[in-house]
Amino acid sequence: MQHSSFTGKLFSFALAFSTAMFSISGHAALPVTVEPVTQAPLTSSLAVNGTLFGKQDVILTAGISGRVLYVAEPGQRVNKGDVLVKMDTLPLELDKARQKEILNRAQVNLKFHKQELHRLKRLAKSNSAAATQVDSVQNQHDLALSDIELAKIELKVIADQLDRATIRAPFSGIVSKRHKRAGREVSRADELLNLVDIDNLEARLYVPVKYLHYLQRGISLPIQSGNLDMPLTAQATVTSVIPATDPRSQTVEVRAELGKYNPRTFAVGQLVDVTVPLQSQQAQMLINRDALIIRKQGVHVVKVGPDNKVTQVPVEVGKGEGSLVAITPTEANVLKVGDRVAVRGAERLTDGQEVDVQPLN
Structure with a gap:
């Protein structure tokens, strides 16, 4: 009988102790990791293919009708003013x-x-x-x-x-193709050879017209070609944006000039990968995308106040780049640049709950 009474008391004590511990833990500050809200123009990028051309590439034609005496060999490098074609005079x-x-x-x-x-x-x-x-x-x-x-x-x-009757090179370059050989009778305007401007290359690419407002002269475009293990990289500067849209592809042509490179690095007609930066004109409110909490009723972030108490802030999500994403609070003045938002441990937090801010790892 005494043993049964002792057992009952012990069970009641254990139940009371567990209830107390549960109450304490329910009000304990939960650990979270925070990051500040920032504001900057959102920069993303668009990957397109481009083709390299010489800026002054030209197809030279016969200036007169007659017999061809001499035509430069394909692959021959010539300087400005060198003789490329001689006609019988x-x-x-x-x-x-x-x-x-x-x-x-x-x-x-x-x-x-x-x-x-x-x-x-x-x-x-x-x-x-x-x-x-x-x-x-x-x-x-x-x-x-x-x-x-x-x-x-x-x-x-x-x-x-x-x-x-004597055709000279209008610029320094390389003869890429010969259309007629010496001894042939040709008419005026017959194509004789192609001369490429290998020393002044430009990339020509086509960008969807919806990104036209991002394009302007002077911006730098990273260019890459070759295999993934050892890619060839270069920088090109946009020299012209031609606002004439192809009705089928809905793209506009962009031309970007490469700097001075070894002629053996790139070739006329080569396909290259071009990265077009897309930077918004206005600064936007940015947060780490890990701070977004998605629920059926919408998306919100958890704002951590100076007193380490949290507030749920509904937001609309915009474009993102890397770990950052643009947001717009649905209510004005509830979230400002510099405010802290939780990026870890915020999934079960409710308004007014106190948290323990942990340092970033």
């Missing part, structure tokens, strides 16, 4: 010689008509020559002058053709 030289003789003949005719006109005018003063004779010689004199001017113009045309 013999027909032009013969035409030039014939035109010079025509000019000489016109000058002889002019001299004769000038003397004849002077003699008839002197005779006309004494009525020894008819006026019609004077007028006829005057016309022949004027025609001889015109023939001289036409011959001079024709000589200038031939000189221009002779000049275009």
Whole structure:
């Protein structure tokens, strides 16, 4: 009997002790980790593919019709002013010689008509020559002058053709393709060779038009190519944004100039990976995305006050980048830049509950 009474007392004591401990633990401060609310323009990035081009790449064409005597070899590196194409100029030289003789003949005719006109005018003063004779010689004199001017113009045309018979490099570069070989007869404007500006490369890429407001001249674009183990990296500066949208792809063309690199590092026509930074124009309220608590009724964060008591703040979530995400409190002035929000241990907290702020690991 005594043993049963002792057992009952012991059970009652244990129950009372556990109840007290539960009450104490229910009011104990829970440990949390906090981070401050910050404000800055949100920066994200867009990965697109680009193609490298020489800024001055050109397809050189025949300046005149005729036979090709010389065309530079593909792969040949040339400097500005070097000869790339030579045409047969013999027909032009013969035409030039014939035109010079025509000019000489016109000058002889002019001299004769000038003397004849002077003699008839002197005779006309004494009525020894008819006026019609004077007028006829005057016309022949004027025609001889015109023939001289036409011959001079024709000589200038031939000189221009002779000049275009030799095609020189408009810039330093590399011959990438030869369309015609020496000995071929070509017409004016026939394509002869391609010259690429390997020393001044630019990346041309197409960005969705919805990101047009992020693009502007002068921004830097990281460029990467090659394998993942040893990628080739470079920086390009946007030189132009062409606001003409492709109706099908809804993209705009962006051109970015690379700096000076070893010609063996990149090649014209090479595909590269380009990272386009997308920075918002206005500063936004940012928090660590671990502070977001998602419930059926919405998303909220737990604000930790100066007295280490918490308040649930409903928020709307915006864009994110890395560990940061933009938020907008649904009520004004409940959350400010510099306020602390819980990023660990906030899942079961309620309004007014006291917490123990732990240092960040």
